[in-house]
Amino acid sequence: MNRRRPFVCATWASLAILIGSSAGHAQLTTYAATATRGVERATVVAGTVLLPAGSRHDGATTAGSAWLAGHSIASHANATLAGSGATVSVSVARSTTAFTLTAVPESWATAWATLDTLIFDAPIDPATFDVERRLATTQLAFRVGSPVTDFQAEAFARLAPPSDPWARTPVGSLESLGVITPEDAEALRAQHYRRGSSAVAIVGAVDDVSTPSGSRSSIPAATPAWLSGDRTVLKQDVTSAWISVAYPVPASIDRTTLEFLVDIIQDALDPVPPDPERYSVDVRIEEAPGGTTVVVQIAVIPDAADRWEARTVNAVAALPEAPPTGEFFDWARRRFRSRRLLAEGGAEQSSARMAADLLRDGEVRDLDENIWALTEAGVAAAFRSFGDARILRLGPDLGLSGR
């Protein structure tokens, strides 16, 4: 295949230099790990700062501190950058916080310097904090008592040891949001927001540069997240049923293989056209405190809950015995490649994934290469390594199996 020369000319090249010199390399060297990827004809530059600090680092009585710290900083950054051609988004998870800056190339350098300062150096603005706390409280009050919220809380609790703070809802509770102060959020920021522990990935009109840490952010667990499965049925007088089936997987499975397994399970459970009994089928990877897990979450009409639980368990159980082979494997891998590459078509998605790779594995994956390297034998072995499932059901009591 012939490829044309990279399309980088005067204006855009000079912007790349600008990124490299004024706002980029001087500060990039201070992060734990960095990677930049140049994209021809990039219309935007996106950079993600991923911090190993999330809601699990909240204090016992200040749940929601990480959430408010992250959202206050992002909101402050957006107010500062308004009208400059740049915008910041934030994602506060249980173990991590990710800030992603997206900017037109001519605004990038200044915007990046602004965001970097607000994350790592400037104190949290109390007025912005109050606005974000009110917003979080309002949104949480709307969700309290919802069966979906109850189900998610119970499902996450089953992925972690009892009372592990990881299982708490990242936004906190109405009680904790009522007592958290800007000082609490600032204390969390000061303790956990450090350049030296953060991973940074930038995608757009930049040169390809990578300074991987070469080490993982945490030592992979030697054993799976749990050794024996269980099953819990929670009864609520609601009009839908939710099912969570979670499998522990060993740390030895590489990320791309794991993502492929998730894709295969999703296809097996949710073909097109969709089953009219189901409202949603979601298969994802969850990094639980004890190790990596693959979680299948399904919402169905109550009458169908037994069928869908059995269908899920049986489908995953069948895959080690009859994994995709031959042309089936080729087509599955081809679909996965397209979906995966398209999902990363935007600079923001790409930088977020690269930063996650850096923080988790110490280096950035070459997705295309990794996907080509997937083999039938490797996939079959990975399916065989799934541990026993932890199953949770929540729904109305229809006299169905609550064994």
Add this chain to the structure above:
Amino acid sequence: MSLRTRRTSSYQIRYETDRPDTARSPKAPSGAFSFARHPPTQMIRILTFTFLLGSLPSGATAQDASPFRPDSVVQAPGGPTIVMVTVNPGGTAALRLSVPLTENAAEAGAGLVLARLALNRMGGPARQIGARVHAERTPWGIAYRVEGAEADIEYLTYLLRLAAQEPASEPHVRAAIRDELASDLKARAEAPLERILSDLVTDAAPAEISTGGTLETLAELRAARLQEVWSRSHRSARMSVVAVTGLDSEVLLAGLDRLGATGDTARSLGSPPAPQASEIPVPAALRTWHGLAWTDGSKLDPHAEVLATLMTGHLEAGASETEMTVRRRQLSDRSMLVLAGGAYARNSAGMRTRLLDLLPAVRASIDGPSVTAARMQVALALARAAGDSGGLAEHIGWGFEATGNPFAAVAHYDALSAVTARSLTEYIDTLTGPLTASVTR
């Protein structure tokens, strides 16, 4: 099949002498190969094309460096115009095919039905390889877009051929699509804002045929009429394709030289009957909605986007019990800016006054910093929308489709950079309007 070889300019080109004509059913490429790794020989074939605009010189100017600037524009004899945007955005590729279409009054909605039928044809095969497909009715025709892994480029071109294929006689599918579109029409007629937008478009451009059709025209869109519209519009030589990919044009052209109808397959059904006016039940009155509309004289003037951004900012800054919004609507020959709001009876007069006062207030407040901020906001939104291969193809293709100029997207971005407080004030002074519409729901 016989092959000839001809040297044209510096390009040696091979082309087919007995290529099939009329409607064909494209054959799906094998699923077992990867083009990137194992280029199939059948792709490298059969081309003669004309470079309408050569590749960019290596010493391009700063202006040339726009990410929206095509590398080359080529056309195969009797085939589509192909705008090449050479790039390798993370191993993906996007192709956007646009088909010009003007409907007469009795055909209103035919383009939309053809687009939905195409989407139906493409959906299953696209899922086989995880590709994304789109089909939409634009003010100027029908646009089909496919996105996927660059290694699957042959399959992507197959999907595009499927999109442009003659619609099969599938009465059930056609009926389901017509029913769905009729339901959409009824729902929009009941939604006050949509009704106001529709009324204002009718006032601003009375000769423009509604691309969504009417209940009557949709009901009359039977197989023969759709076939006629398809064979009239889906002529290979009238189509254009924007290709965002790292592949060379020769490779791509091989997969794009058999789109739509060839030869003289257009058939006429004679003069269609004029459509009857539709009556859609009106719900009980709750609120009064007012709308004001201004039109400009250009299809792609970025001042419209900057002005809409400023107006939205003014609306957000002023707390109100009324619901007000700024919308832009693309007409076939210009764009329309709509300011609309709904209020209960006690606030209705105040809201109308506020709507009328907004544009003068915005005009009076225009200064350098506010225009720069709005311009950057528009630039960021545009850059993010064009941030992946599909978005880039869509943006360049939209501009090309609107103006016939493959460089329209570049000009648009450059013009956006040049918007100033003074030029925006002058733009406002040239607007035509306001047209007004009201509806009580």
